[in-house]
Amino acid sequence: MSPSDNKPDSDKPQGNQFNPTVPLDKVESSVPPPDTTFIPHIDLAATMMEDWQTALGDDVAPGKTIKVPRSDSDSLSNTVKLSDELDATQTYPTGTGTDDDFVIGIGYEVDQLLGEGGMGVVYAGRQQSMDRPVAIKVLKPETEQSDGSQRAFTSEAIITGGLDHPNIVPIYDLGKQADDALFYAMKQVEGVEWKDRIATNSLSENLDILLRVADAVAFAHARCIIHRDLKPANIMLGSFGEVLLMDWGLAMPTQDHPRRELYHTPAPGGTPYYMAPEMINGVEQVDRRSDVYLLGGILFEMITGKPPHTLDAPPETQREHVVACLAAVSQNMIAATEKTGELLDIARKAMATNPADRYQSVPEFQEAIRGYLSHEESIELAARAAERLDVARKNGDYEEFSRTRFGFETALEEWPENVRAQEGLKATKYDYAKTALDRGDLDQGLSLLDETNAEHSKLRSSIQTAIVKRDTRQQQVRRLKRVSFAASLVVALVASVATVWINSERDKALVAQDKALAAQKEEAIQREQAQRSEQEAQEQRLLAIAAREKALVAQKIAQENEKKAIAAEARAKQEAQKALHNFKIAERNGYYSDMLLLQKAWQDADPFKLIQILGRYRKREDLRGFEWDYWNRMSQTNLLSFREHSGKVTDIAYSPDGTKIASAATDKTVKVWDTRTWTAKVQAEYYARGLLISLRQRVESLEELQKRVQEDKTLSEGVKNQAFEWAELFWKNRVVRNIPQPESGKIEAPL
Structure with missing residues (x-):
């Protein structure tokens, strides 16, 4: 156990066995130090001997009420006189008979x-x-x-x-x-005690019961009465939803009670599991804040599952157990728990050792709980976002990270002081950026980090270093590409020259061959000349062979260059695919940015901006998520609500001169708004027009609209005739544009 003014270390849970040797000022405190003028500690042994010892019977238990016996000298002289004419002959059993x-x-x-x-x-x-x-x-x-x-x-x-x-x-x-x-x-x-349901009820159910009990206690305090024995066992839950505070046997009037002398002199008493420390000393220090302590003890049990003065290692006998609990009460030692949160902080403040450090009234305690309930939606959003963050960390999914970020940001919009959402958003950005770094999406990762956040500085440095290396590599690749291109041009030029030369040499060989044939015909006459010509021809053939070999070498070089060109083309395709991937990421990030703009447009009551942004993704089912569906539904409902209607607005129309706007709702009413003063009037003659506007949202054709009007038996003939006269006009006017704005710039449209 630990003093309620001291917060247990989360890494080393404190034992809850009372230890009077531990000084209270040596334990780390999470609240301001108590006022030293209030000293709850007493000489417990002496007090037990003098006041409490006689109250500890054989059936005593820490969860049972202990009442210190009163002296018989406490006479009945000032008590309201009882009428003994009610039941002069009635004799009631007293528990001893059959x-x-x-x-x-x-x-x-x-x-x-x-x-x-x-x-x-x-x-x-x-x-x-x-x-x-x-x-x-x-x-x-x-x-x-x-x-x-x-x-x-x-x-x-x-x-x-x-x-x-x-x-x-x-x-x-x-x-x-x-x-x-x-x-x-x-x-x-007829019902059950709350103590039999408190463990199985949901937190919201228990909080509702606690607030209703607090209503009863606040009422008693207003009548100058203190209960002194608030606990789940003294609260009955009826079969039809009743919550009744019972057992006022320890109740006492406050010092400012106007007729205090009519009541018995109060004696010490209480339930050891729940008692406030000042209740040990007697009744002099007991006031309304003692009941606030008891309410805080019940809240503590709702959260942790055990009363505040529960012992980890209770003594063997019930009598010794009660004595140990009273010792814990005297030092305000609260059972250790690993539970944390705003609601537990409320309970701990209510159970502060010094009454001056507690909530000073029951309504103030209730207001703190209602403040927690107003933050409940933000807390739930942060909890769901935390679950998504675990999933995103496991699979490294960018979309999960984006949804997690959106969830934490929405939770902070609901309650900016939500610490879990603040820390979760920081962690999400960090892990998102780290995942982007691991995948090589350096620019995206850098954009997620906050340069003013010291925790992000190391990761930012790593990403910036990686960006410098990436840019250097890209420059080297570009230079290599330029050199490869120049080499390819040189090879192509050499190949072209070789081809021309080879063709030329082939032609020369043919000419030489013709000369050889002619020389053969003139062999007899010009043998010597023929021999010389044949020799020349042989030389030309050798030259042709050498040229052919050079051409083959050039062809191999050309083939190698072709392979390099194919590899370069493949790398270019990979770069293009990567660029397309980055484009899709940018497109997705743009979508989430637009979702935030949708929220701002909603907050600014700007329906045209809302519809414009929604239209960008109406045909993009590959991008749309639940956020788009949510705002699309909101754009069709609450944005078109006017305060004067009891139902939802289904359509609006405006006069040609722009001075009036008619709004129709599901309550079958039409209200005419003066755009200069923005006041609404309900006119009976607009009933038929309102009927048409309401029906138009649920039919597919003008004929079906007219049929629905004709079949409505609740309408008078006058209304039907007027509706038929206007039906075609209202069917054509399906879209309303250019609605004039009031001087404030907005049509009042509460959420």
């Missing part, structure tokens, strides 16, 4: 035993005069002879009977039995 002991008297019939508390027994019965079921509470035999107990019993009935509130059990009657034993009759509630 069903045969039940006696049916004049005023009430007694049925069965419902339960018993510290000093009273409760029976089910029936009030004969009103013929209604009641619960009848009588004193136990061992306490009924004590004047102090009788006065406490009377005070409980008078206090409860004076609090007429829907969440406080009503008292019907107070009187004496024939043997002067006191009783009072109250409403019999």
